[in-house]
Amino acid sequence: MRTLIEGGWVVAFNGQSHEVHEAGSVVFENDRIVHAGGPYAGAADARLSARGKLVSPGFINTHVHTAGNGGDYLLLDTAKNDYRTANYMSFAAPLKGKMTPPPPEAVAALRAFVFLHALKNGTTTVIDVGGLRGDWDGYARLVDELGVRVYGGPPFRDRNTFMDAKGRLYYDEDANAGTQGLKEAVGFIKGFDGAAQGRLRGMLNAAQVETCSEPLLRACKDAARELDVPVHTHAGGNLVEFQRIMDEYRKTPIQFLADIGFLDDRALIGHAVFTTAHPWPRYPFGDDVRVLAERGATVGHCPYKYAKMAMTLHSFQRYVDAGVNVAIGTDTYPMDIVAELRWASILAKITDGDYQAGLHRDVFNAATLAACRFLRRNDLGRLAPGAKADILLINLDHLGAPVYADPIKTLVDAGCGRDVDTVIVDGKILIAGGRTVHVDEAEVYAKARGATQNYWRHVPAWRWDGNGVEQIIPPAFPIHAAR
Numbered sequence: 215m216r217t218l219i220e221g222g223w224v225v226a227f228n229g230q231s232h233e234v235h236e237a238g239s240v241v242f243e244n245d246r247i248v249h250a251g252g253p254y255a256g257a258a259d260a261r262l263s264a265r266g267k268l269v270s271p272g273f274i275n276t277h278v279h280t281a282g283n284g285g286d287y288l289l290l291d292t293a294k295n296d297y298r299t300a301n302y303m304s305f306a307a308p309l310k311g312k313m314t315p316p317p318p319e320a321v322a323a324l325r326a327f328v329f330l331h332a333l334k335n336g337t338t339t340v341i342d343v344g345g346l347r348g349d350w351d352g353y354a355r356l357v358d359e360l361g362v363r364v365y366g367g368p369p370f371r372d373r374n375t376f377m378d379a380k381g382r383l384y385y386d387e388d389a390n391a392g393t394q395g396l397k398e399a400v401g402f403i404k405g406f407d408g409a410a411q412g413r414l415r416g417m418l419n420a421a422q423v424e425t426c427s428e429p430l431l432r433a434c435k436d437a438a439r440e441l442d443v444p445v446h447t448h449a450g451g452n453l454v455e456f457q458r459i460m461d462e463y464r465k466t467p468i469q470f471l472a473d474i475g476f477l478d479d480r481a482l483i484g485h486a487v488f489t490t491a492h493p494w495p496r497y498p499f500g501d502d503v504r505v506l507a508e509r510g511a512t513v514g515h516c517p518y519k520y521a522k523m524a525m526t527l528h529s530f531q532r533y534v535d536a537g538v539n540v541a542i543g544t545d546t547y548p549m550d551i552v553a554e555l556r557w558a559s560i561l562a563k564i565t566d567g568d569y570q571a572g573l574h575r576d577v578f579n580a581a582t583l584a585a586c587r588f589l590r591r592n593d594l595g596r597l598a599p600g601a602k603a604d605i606l607l608i609n610l611d612h613l614g615a616p617v618y619a620d621p622i623k624t625l626v627d628a629g630c631g632r633d634v635d636t637v638i639v640d641g642k643i644l645i646a647g648g649r650t651v652h653v654d655e656a657e658v659y660a661k662a663r664g665a666t667q668n669y670w671r672h673v674p675a676w677r678w679d680g681n682g683v684e685q686i687i688p689p690a691f692p693i694h695a696a697r
């Protein structure tokens with residue numbers, strides 16, 4: 215079946231870069247694009263009008279957590295009134311032995327919500343760097359059912375994080391858990407890489423640079439080479455982590471990862487905010503940005519999440535200019551990859567004090583082509599003959615695009631996930647008119663809300679101070695819940 219998308223602003227890939235065709239067309243047959251660019255005169259079995267819309271390659275979201283503790287990620291990062299106000303709630307450092315894993319239904323409900331939320335907001339490929347705790351069959355089934363494209367693998371570490379009774383963070387070594395976790399992750403890849411009609415692919419996720427010992431990180435990288443899969447770890451994510459790695463190895467997290475052979479063109483580094491380039495560590499030795507560039511590693515930049523915590527890369531432009539492959543992720547909520555383009559652009563300008571920083575072109579490339587490099591996918595993140603039919607139709611007219619005259623600038627300056635009208639993955643239309651066509655959205659949201667509330671109810675049981683969500687993260691105004 216041949217489908218013609220016509221009449222929109224088409225972002226086509228010319229083999230070197232994206233270019234835009236006014237009143238262009240895209241044709242796809244089954245899961246592959248056969249034409250992208252100007253008018254198409256051939257026959258088609260179905261037609262989709264893209265008048266007033268941008269026809270864009272689907273975005274690749276390099277930082278998503280579908281884990282069972284997803285409730286954590288719904289909490290606003292900005293008010294994590296916690297240890298050094300670092301993002302430790304995302305580690306959910308509990309009193310040891312007090313946190314019970316969420317029930318399987320809750321895990322499933324949050325996974326479905328995360329995938330759907332990401333899809334609706336313009337993500338077609340999800341890189342799940344922290345999910346997949348248990349029930350892999352259910353996970354693969356869900357990826358199959360929802361139609362999203364996913365790279366994932368169960369995260370592992372051999373140093374768990376806990377709070378003691380006085381609220382002091384500590385790391386608890388468990389070498390066995392690390393070895394076992396890596397073994398399971400390898401098992402997942404062997405069992406599920408290529409599942410969901412090829413849309414589910416495996417990768418290795420060493421949880422965080424400081425929660426994995428050097429032997430575990432080395433073993434992870436060896437396994438990734440053997441399996442020929444990409445790897446991810448969080449590094450340069452917060453100052454505590456930076457300091458711990460300095461204390462342990464007398465190196466920055468980035469230099470440490472480079473020296474143990476972890477950093478290369480198949481490595482994705484979540485955040486990489488705290489490097490020698492960032493003013494807070496005030497560390498004058500070495501050049502982490504150059505190291506990232508020389509090793510060909512990819513940075514998963516999550517601008518909005520970090521901005522909420524009053525932090526950012528120093529800077530998007532500095533990394534890009536140095537030759538670092540910078541990709542974009544959302545990390546927490548909202549998982550609005552379209553809005554992230556604007557955050558990446560604006561934060562680059564503010565950080566550098568230069569309005570020529572964070573150009574529209576560069577942030578759009580970051581959310582499309584950059585991630586494909588470490589995934590080694592020349593068939594994603596672009597609209598070109600032979601590429602996968604992962605396509606977005608994004609409403610632009612109501613943003614003033616006809617007046618603006620540059621649809622990419624319109625998108626970056628004014629767009630958000632709610633402007634995404636149609637989402638096509640692997641040649642299948644999953645979202646049309648902003649609504650899912652194949653799942654009951656209301657049911658997904660209701661179940662996810664139930665799972666989240668259940669998670670939040672249990673917070674005082676594992677918090678060192680016994681505080682609940684209302685104390686840790688007060689609402690903007692008092693909320694009178696419905697009875």
Ligand SMILES: [Zn+2]
Binds near residue numbers: 448
């Ligand atoms: Zn993360």
